[in-house]
Amino acid sequence: MPQLASRVKRLSPSPIREILEVISQPGMVSFAGGLPSPASFPALNNLSVPNEELQYGASEGNVALRELIAAQLTERGIDTSPDRVLVLSGSQQGIDLVAKLLIEEGASVAVESPTYLAALQVFSLFGASYCCFSPDSMQSINAQSSPALVYSIPTFQNPSGHCYSHEQRCSLAAAVDACDAVFFEDDPYRDLVYEACDRTPVCSLLQRSDWVYQSSFSKSLAPGLRLGYLTASESLFPLLVRAKQAADLHSNRVCQHIAHQLLSSPGAGARLKQLVDDYRRRRDHFDTLLQRYFGDIAQWQLPVGGLFFWLDLTAAPTLDTQPLLRAAVQQGVAFMPGEPFFADASAGCGALRLNFSHASAAEAERGLATLADLFSSAIAAHLTAPNHACVVTPDVAL
Amino acid sequence: MPQLASRVKRLSPSPIREILEVISQPGMVSFAGGLPSPASFPALNNLSVPNEELQYGASEGNVALRELIAAQLTERGIDTSPDRVLVLSGSQQGIDLVAKLLIEEGASVAVESPTYLAALQVFSLFGASYCCFSPDSMQSINAQSSPALVYSIPTFQNPSGHCYSHEQRCSLAAAVDACDAVFFEDDPYRDLVYEACDRTPVCSLLQRSDWVYQSSFSKSLAPGLRLGYLTASESLFPLLVRAKQAADLHSNRVCQHIAHQLLSSPGAGARLKQLVDDYRRRRDHFDTLLQRYFGDIAQWQLPVGGLFFWLDLTAAPTLDTQPLLRAAVQQGVAFMPGEPFFADASAGCGALRLNFSHASAAEAERGLATLADLFSSAIAAHLTAPNHACVVTPDVAL
Incomplete structure (x- = not known):
């Protein structure tokens, strides 16, 4: 390896980058990134770009x-x-x-x-x-x-x-x-x-x-x-x-x-209103599903805006959720472990972030059912043997 | 001013940035930036971008x-x-x-x-x-x-x-x-x-x-x-x-x-060939004009590729060309002074860079005639009084 600037030792691989790779796999249900719904994207057809913009x-x-x-x-x-x-x-x-x-x-x-x-x-x-x-x-x-x-x-x-x-x-x-x-x-x-x-x-x-x-x-x-x-x-x-x-x-x-x-364009305001209405419906449906599948093991606030639910695993507040990501992805679901969001994360924080804007209603149901099973097992194992809670090993290069 | 990282003291304004502002003024003949000919740009009409690319x-x-x-x-x-x-x-x-x-x-x-x-x-x-x-x-x-x-x-x-x-x-x-x-x-x-x-x-x-x-x-x-x-x-x-x-x-x-x-696209190779042929013609015409207007005061190599002529002012090899830029722009012509291209520039280098791909043939003739007058005067003044060569004051914020 050549002589590198000392800052490079702090250039950690981004979990976001790994997520962007994972979610492109066919059939994957992703709650991980802050991905907008593709249905919300404007149609870019018959575009003409003036020469001077080039x-x-x-x-x-x-x-x-x-x-x-x-x-x-x-x-x-x-x-x-x-x-x-x-x-x-x-x-x-x-x-x-x-x-x-x-x-x-x-x-x-x-x-x-x-x-x-x-x-x-x-x-x-x-x-x-x-x-x-x-x-x-x-x-x-x-x-x-x-x-x-x-x-x-x-x-x-x-x-x-x-x-x-x-x-x-x-x-x-x-x-x-x-x-x-x-x-x-x-x-x-x-x-x-x-x-x-x-x-x-x-x-x-x-x-x-x-x-x-x-x-x-x-x-x-x-x-x-x-x-x-x-x-x-x-x-x-x-x-x-x-x-x-x-x-x-x-x-x-x-x-x-x-x-x-x-x-x-004249339709810009209406387009945004439609997007917000759609996301509000998705949020409410996601909240209903969360109550069904995560009601016993986690707490959360209904977000008044944005793209995410943040779940605190009340039954296991020190569980490191990172090692569970690989197992989840193997079962076709991606979520975002809580730990990378903390500047001072040295231990498990018992939290995860779930995006509700990207998955369809059916995918959300399937994905949350799978995740809840996985988290329930991990929590049970964590409570039995906190030092060996994780059935899979951490792998940042997921 | 708030507490800034020490590197900010080395964040100099870029001459390129100033140039990009100047060349957008109507009527300006610009030999300054490495700007392609607008005629070389592909036509972007009736474009459609698939939803997944968004x-x-x-x-x-x-x-x-x-x-x-x-x-x-x-x-x-x-x-x-x-x-x-x-x-x-x-x-x-x-x-x-x-x-x-x-x-x-x-x-x-x-x-x-x-x-x-x-x-x-x-x-x-x-x-x-x-x-x-x-x-x-x-x-x-x-x-x-x-x-x-x-x-x-x-x-x-x-x-x-x-x-x-x-x-x-x-x-x-x-x-x-x-x-x-x-x-x-x-x-x-x-x-x-x-x-x-x-x-x-x-x-x-x-x-x-x-x-x-x-x-x-x-x-x-x-x-x-x-x-x-x-x-x-x-x-x-x-x-x-x-x-x-x-x-x-x-x-x-x-x-x-x-x-x-x-x-x-099937036409990509032909498009590039056409562009290269056009630029070769522009280069040759520019060289002819340079011989006419700068033959007595500068030397240059005919570039075998790229976008630039580099002129050495043989009559005044230590002339600082930077102060001349403002005067040139006031006369409707932009060029690139040589000094900012040197890591160790502390004095005038008697050189300038001229782009030949952007100006039309008529603009090139008008611009080079104007520039040659300006440089000839500056060189005469420089030879008379090297320490007070510049009729205009340096101004990096052009």
């Missing part, structure tokens, strides 16, 4: 698309303008750009516990150490822990599904303001809202801190377009544009053109 | 596209397979991924002098120090300078236009093998070949070193698709895939689908 373009992205995004962001209460919108090659890229600017070896980063695992992957690559907080407990965000960055998904959090109350949003903004951190708000799920709830961007409640706010078209349009966007406070925005330019010059213009056409 | 996909990219790429690479003599091809969001991304894996603060990187300025931008961001080499002088690539990475564009080099001879290719491979560096071959221009010449990939001549080879669809299809690809030696490839996954999960699938359709 040339190199500005790093910031398509002007008309940025105007449309800025108008939406302003409506949400965010202080921005088209000049301060950067189109991203998916919101994963925003995490990479922010990490490049703010994280170096040993920098303290405050994250929810649990949080989005691919954000942890990037922060760790750049050398983050973590202090963890939750919507109920933000004491760790303080001048002593001095985080360079506070990363949060306040609305339909991944993986917990939690939506911060207005009080929790204000508390988080105040905690950030008190410790000179940059606030990084990740908001990919906000359009997928099933019940009335507060979705005020936390960055709009800040009094003095610098901030970055990002969202994605992966959930409301289609992930295959690989488009997201960010805006940021005035001092940070130009640096993010430079980092973007160094990363890939600019995002692909063909999909920006397509996204702008879809979002500015 | 879902998340594998980090490595579209399987059929990777098979096609692997077949082309194997034909070029590169040891690879579809499993070892990674589709990139443009080849700029490959530079970011390789830098993440191999460059940390103070790492030595060997680069040609001059070399691609946006590669220098990324390497510097990650903390590179440089040792420079040229096709004629590779002594600096040795065990003592111990480069972690040797970056080269052997075929139609950017900016010089040089194509390494077979002997130079063998020498470079031997120098790399002798010092345990990773070899990074950037090969975006190889399809744009106007005269018979050796284009053997240097990575195929290595005996023992690890390597990364990348190319792009920006020059042969269209930059707006933002698609490139890499392959690498076996030990490095899985790390590059992980870094890609952390950077943007995967490249946009809509454009991968389009690129595969274009490249596998």
